[in-house]
Amino acid sequence: MRTLITSLLLLAASPLQAESNWFTEALLNRPDVRKALSSLDERTIVDEWVRLTEMPAPSGQERARAEYVRAEVEKLGLTDVRVDEMLNVSGVRKGTGGGASVAFVAHTDTVFPATTDLKVKRDGNLLRAPGVGDDTGNVVAMLELFRALNRGGIKTKGDLILVASTQEEIGLKGAKHWLHHSGYKPDMFVALDAPSNEIWYGALRIEMVKLIFTSPSVHTLFSRDEPTAAKAMAKAIEAVYDIALPERIEGIGGIRLPTINVGMLGGGTVLNAIPAEAWFTVDLRSADSSTQERLRAAIVEAGRRVADEQRVGFRIEQTVAAEDYSKALTKEQRLNHPLVQTAIGTFNHFRKPGSPPVIPMDLGSTDANIAISLGIPAIAAGGVLFSNPHQMEENAEANSIVPGVRQLIVLAVALTTH
Ligand SMILES: [Zn+2]
Incomplete structure (x- = not known):
């Protein structure tokens, strides 16, 4: 964190940064922008936020929310309104021409099963419910952003594309499908999937593998001294946790990288025999590709070594494949891009009084990762504060959504009218 702050201060002094920050105070005084900024009504927005939060939307079951968003998008008068085969909803607010196009993307799915109690409980300024922040608050902020642009009568040069993506929580699948198959190639990509005081301009490397051990399934009475997948699995889990990790990088909210987590384990079908199969999954996350590749190799090697020692079969299944980041822009290109610099300028103007300056982080684990992998300048940001x-x-903080949407209005206008 400290080195990040230092480098940001150095950048602040460089002319490059000044040129690439398109946020200006003058923008705030434009009559159409002022009209949009003053058009937000907290109570109306929070009512919608509560309604949408209480609509179940586990990944892959986003239909109700997708239909809601589609209806709202049609009211907005956007063009080319679509719901694709993965239930991604998109629409375009056409610009007058000659400016950059920007996609604003929030995901409709949540990690909570359909049976979860989603009733929102008001606790002073806090709204308490699973999914209220990630990412329901941002879906509402995104809708309100486009409504406010209309209320202000704001015209932009570049197109603004609204995307309500799906299956974000199970591997960024909806956004990946949209970026590869919609035919749209936005110049910039803003994933609204973070609290409103954060800016993430990088892409966390994520990969999940399943290590599977196999052995002949002999009855317990004949099992003494025989190879067993159960023991191999136990020893391999230990070996995976014994892999030496490089010095840790600390991120916002207690994130520590790189990290290896065994998330699921299973195997065996009867009580009285050696399991024919025993397995566990590994979730591996690093800040950069070379660390990620090295650790992945170490995990596979640990599994294979234990399998050999234990005389059992061994194979690997890829549960979540790694993205290919070979086309990604360099860290300097990403940080110095007007998207990131304008977001820093804008968000610091709108930040909660007394809160620390917004520091951009070279990480991220959102739909923006897919855009970054394609070389599209992208950030994860947000329109509400949540925990x-x-x-x-x-x-989530109910009164954070009005300033949150305001900063998104100014960001959207700054990026598309330059
Ligand atoms: Zn999310």
């Missing part, structure tokens, strides 16, 4: 995502204790 404890992916937990039953998830909560």
Whole structure:
């Protein structure tokens, strides 16, 4: 964190940064922008936020939310409104021409099963419910951004594309499909999938593999001294956790990288025999490709070594494949891009009084990762403040959505009118 702050201060002094920050105070005084900024009504927005949060949307079952968003997008008068085969909803707010196109993307799915109690509980300014922040608050902020642009009568040069993506939580699948098959290739990509005081301009490397051990399934009475997949699995889990990790990188909210986590384990079908198969999954995450590749090789090698020692069969299945980041822009290109610099300028103007400056992080684990892998300048940002995502204790600050949408309005205008 410290080195990041230092490098940001150095950048602030460089002319490059000044040129690539398209946020200006003058923009805030444009009558159409002022009209849009003052058009937000917290109570109306929060009502919609609560309604949408209470609509179940586990990954792959986003239909109700997708239909809701489609209806709202049609009211907005966007062109080329589509719902694709993965239930991604998109629409375009046409620009007058000559400016960059920007996609704003928020995901409709949540990590919570359909049976989860999603009733939103008001606790002063806090809204408490699973999924209220990640990413329901941002879906609502995205809709309100486009509504406010209309209310202000704002004309942009570049197109603004709204995308409500699906299956984000199970591998960024909806956004990946949209970027590869929609025919759209936005000049910039903003994943609204972070709290409104964060800017992520990198892409966390993520890969998940399943290590499977196999052995003849003999009855317990004949099992003494025989090879067993169960023991191999146990020893391999230990070996995976014994892999020496490089010095850790700390991110916002207690993130520590790189990290290896055994998330699922299983095997065996009867109580009284050696399991024919025993397996576990590994979730591997690093800040850069070379660390990721080295650790992946070490995990596979640990599994194979244990299997050989234990005289059992061994194979690997890829559960979540690694993205190919060979086309990604360099760290300097990404950080110095007007998208990131304009977001920093804008978000610092709108940040909660008394809160620390917004520091961009060279990480990310959102739909923006897919755009980054394709060489498209991309960030993850947001329009609401929330805590404890992916937990039953998830909560969000009701009064954060108006300033959050305001910063998105100014960001959208700055990026598409330059
Ligand atoms: Zn999310």
